[in-house]
Amino acid sequence: MGSLLSNIALGFQVILQPHVFLVLAGGVLLGLIVGVIPGLNDTITISILIPITFAMEPIVGLAMLVGIYCAACYGGSFASILVGIPGTASSVVTTQDGYPMARKGLAGQALSISTASSVFGGVFSTLVLMFAAPWLAEQALRFGPAEYFALAVFGLSTIAGMGGDSVLRSLISGVLGLLIATIGMSPQVGYPRFYFGNPNLLDGIPFIPALIGLFGITSVMGMANSGSNTQAGTGKVNQIGSFRLERTLIRRLLPIWIICAALGTFIGIVPGAGMIMAVYLAYEIARRRTPGLEFGTGVPEGVAAPEAANNSVVGGSMVPLLSLGVPGNSTSALFLGALMIHGLRPGPMLFMEQPQIAYGILAAFFLGNILMGGMGLLVARFMSGLLLSIPQPLLGGAVVAFCAVGAYSMGNNIFNIWIMLIFGVLGFAMNKLRLPVSPMILAMVLGTMAETSLQQALVISRGSYSIFYTRPIALVLLVVSAWFFLMPIAKIFVQRMRSRQLQSAAK
Amino acid sequence: MRGGSPQGPNRGPQPEGLYSGEPMGQKTREMTIGICIIIVGVIFLIMSGSIPATPALFPRLMSVVAILLGVLQSAAALTLPADRAEQDQSSRSMVVFLEILGVIVLHIILLSTAGFVVANLVLTLGLFLVLGYRRWAPMSVAAVGVTMLLYLVFRIALGIPLPTGILL
Numbered sequence: 001m002g003s004l005l006s007n008i009a010l011g012f013q014v015i016l017q018p019h020v021f022l023v024l025a026g027g028v029l030l031g032l033i034v035g036v037i038p039g040l041n042d043t044i045t046i047s048i049l050i051p052i053t054f055a056m057e058p059i060v061g062l063a064m065l066v067g068i069y070c071a072a073c074y075g076g077s078f079a080s081i082l083v084g085i086p087g088t089a090s091s092v093v094t095t096q097d098g099y100p101m102a103r104k105g106l107a108g109q110a111l112s113i114s115t116a117s118s119v120f121g122g123v124f125s126t127l128v129l130m131f132a133a134p135w136l137a138e139q140a141l142r143f144g145p146a147e148y149f150a151l152a153v154f155g156l157s158t159i160a161g162m163g164g165d166s167v168l169r170s171l172i173s174g175v176l177g178l179l180i181a182t183i184g185m186s187p188q189v190g191y192p193r194f195y196f197g198n199p200n201l202l203d204g205i206p207f208i209p210a211l212i213g214l215f216g217i218t219s220v221m222g223m224a225n226s227g228s229n230t231q232a233g234t235g236k237v238n239q240i241g242s243f244r245l246e247r248t249l250i251r252r253l254l255p256i257w258i259i260c261a262a263l264g265t266f267i268g269i270v271p272g273a274g275m276i277m278a279v280y281l282a283y284e285i286a287r288r289r290t291p292g293l294e295f296g297t298g299v300p301e302g303v304a305a306p307e308a309a310n311n312s313v314v315g316g317s318m319v320p321l322l323s324l325g326v327p328g329n330s331t332s333a334l335f336l337g338a339l340m341i342h343g344l345r346p347g348p349m350l351f352m353e354q355p356q357i358a359y360g361i362l363a364a365f366f367l368g369n370i371l372m373g374g375m376g377l378l379v380a381r382f383m384s385g386l387l388l389s390i391p392q393p394l395l396g397g398a399v400v401a402f403c404a405v406g407a408y409s410m411g412n413n414i415f416n417i418w419i420m421l422i423f424g425v426l427g428f429a430m431n432k433l434r435l436p437v438s439p440m441i442l443a444m445v446l447g448t449m450a451e452t453s454l455q456q457a458l459v460i461s462r463g464s465y466s467i468f469y470t471r472p473i474a475l476v477l478l479v480v481s482a483w484f485f486l487m488p489i490a491k492i493f494v495q496r497m498r499s500r501q502l503q504s505a506a507k
Numbered sequence: 508m509r510g511g512s513p514q515g516p517n518r519g520p521q522p523e524g525l526y527s528g529e530p531m532g533q534k535t536r537e538m539t540i541g542i543c544i545i546i547v548g549v550i551f552l553i554m555s556g557s558i559p560a561t562p563a564l565f566p567r568l569m570s571v572v573a574i575l576l577g578v579l580q581s582a583a584a585l586t587l588p589a590d591r592a593e594q595d596q597s598s599r600s601m602v603v604f605l606e607i608l609g610v611i612v613l614h615i616i617l618l619s620t621a622g623f624v625v626a627n628l629v630l631t632l633g634l635f636l637v638l639g640y641r642r643w644a645p646m647s648v649a650a651v652g653v654t655m656l657l658y659l660v661f662r663i664a665l666g667i668p669l670p671t672g673i674l675l
Contacts, residue, residue, distance in 0.1 A: 220634075221604060
């Protein structure tokens with residue numbers, strides 16, 4: 001415990017250096033800005049900016065990305081409240097009560113509630129992250145290849161639940177990612193596979209350019225369809241009103257904050273669940289808890305619940321990544337990419353060998369959430385009108401230009417722009433076919449991890465598969481994976497049976 | 508109750524992963540998914556035929572899984588009711604997407620011939636037009652601004668050698 005606290009202190013020391021702190025604040029500001037602008041979000045921005053962080057000192061670049069990740073979903077609520085258009089997908093639910101509040105002249109209060117809830121959720125989940133991640137990492141020190149294989153399988157098993165209603169779609173997206181992961185040299189023997197005679201592919205598909213294509217290029221499509229400048233001024237709120245939060249209101253919202261922050265943190269930690277699920281569940285819980293209130297007409301609880309939940313997913317989602325090296329959602333997969341370009345691997349060794357980075361990231365999350373609250377209201381008050389009036393086509397053009405240069409700069413190779421383009425096409429096609437992209441991204445990461453550790457484990461056990469069921473941790477992880485994998489499938493069958501029963505009962 | 512359903516008064520953009528079925532073109536879409544993943548699986552299976560056993564094990568396994576999932580998906584698609592006539596909307600976004608691709612390909616070609624500055628100006632202006640913007644003054648300012656910003660950040664601040672052609 002003592003060493004944990006001193007390590008956390010070290011993390012704060014690292015982040016409180018003036019240049020790191022400034023960059024963190026810059027990241028928070030950027031996160032707020034991209035959050036406000038519909039069409040841009042944290043994933044897109046982080047994928048575009050990872051190439052820039054490559055040239056920075058690792059912790060400086062990571063602090064910037066942490067700032068963006070913290071602040072983006074909070075910034076998204078400004079657009080939800082002020083114009084009734086969610087700035088990010090995670091603030092869709094906030095629109096339901098935030099916008100009606102603003103229409104009643106309570107925009108200021110709604111923004112303050114969003115701020116307080118977001119900071120509460122963010123700080124809550126950061127505290128969990130701060131103590132859970134180092135502990136989990138310590139447990140993971142005992143892991144060998146067999147356990148890492150089981151861990152990768154566990155990560156993959158959560159894919160089944162990722163696509164919401166359609167398990168099959170998620171699995172298809174996942175297997176596509178696993179196949180993509182096999183491109184390049186094979187682990188252990190280093191035999192070149194599926195590289196189409198192109199030496200650029202020997203190291204596998206370049207991850208960052210692929211993500212830039214999947215997120216950046218695909219996002220521009222939305223900006224074409226929305227036409228130029230449609231949203232600004234349409235549903236604008238004239239009266240902002242007071243920003244004050246009365247103590248009675250705070251006392252009223254406190255239980256909701258605690259419940260929703262705990263829920264969001266938990267959903268964040270479980271790989272594959274995601275922010276969207278957290279905000280809908282939080283809203284639902286708040287509604288059931290306060291039956292006397294008419295949700296959807298502008299009740300404070302309707303803003304507080306989703307806003308506390310989405311910011312707490314952020315901290316939670318970093319737990320499996322930092323401690324085990326297993327990303328739980330697409331944004332934490334991006335952090336994995338950002339660490340890897342500096343030659344850093346998240347997991348137990350990061351906490352042992354590079355404590356200033358591991359604990360620095362934890363401290364950055366904490367300070368980022370605090371900064372976010374202070375800067376947020378300023379952005380909401382003075383910048384959101386301006387940001388919402390930027391014509392979408394201009395934004396789209398700038399995004400693609402950033403994407404192209406960013407992809408190129410990963411190794412100064414024009415080939416990477418082609419990769420970006422190909423994955424942009426893939427992302428567009430998947431979007432059209434309504435295939436979720438996140439399972440594929442997780443599988444691209446976990447596929448390599450699974451294959452490498454499988455081969456290593458089999459070398460250790462001289463080819464015997466018994467290594468996976470004689471080692472307790474590996475066995476438990478594999479059993480839990482089977483449960484995670486089968487549960488959504490079983491649920492579908494139960495639902496089908498039920499609906500059949502209902503149908504026959506109706507007849 | 509998984510994640511609730513996006514049926515509130517404000518739906519906003521369809522969030523990723525919260526797919527809810529809509530009747531239009533559903534059968535075609537589901538069938539396309541099934542067939543595509545079967546094709547991908549078969550391609551990887553065939554290509555892994557020329558690879559020695561150990562490195563081929565994982566890809567072979569995965570391509571078999573892909574084919575199985577594809578068959579399941581197609582079978583599920585067959586049980587769906589036939590589509591009603593497709594609406595025109597999707598072809599419009601397809602055209603825009605192809606135009607975006609065209610501009611990016613042009614950008615890649617220009618990068619290695621005319622250099623970054625020209626290529627980026629063409630890229631940004633082209634995209635503004637493709638995405639439906641027509642006011643020249645803000646457009647030119649934005650194109651020059653973005654190009655200058657990128658040059659400053661990547662070339663000057665980060666020291667990345669951007670491709671040079673005839674200009675810069």
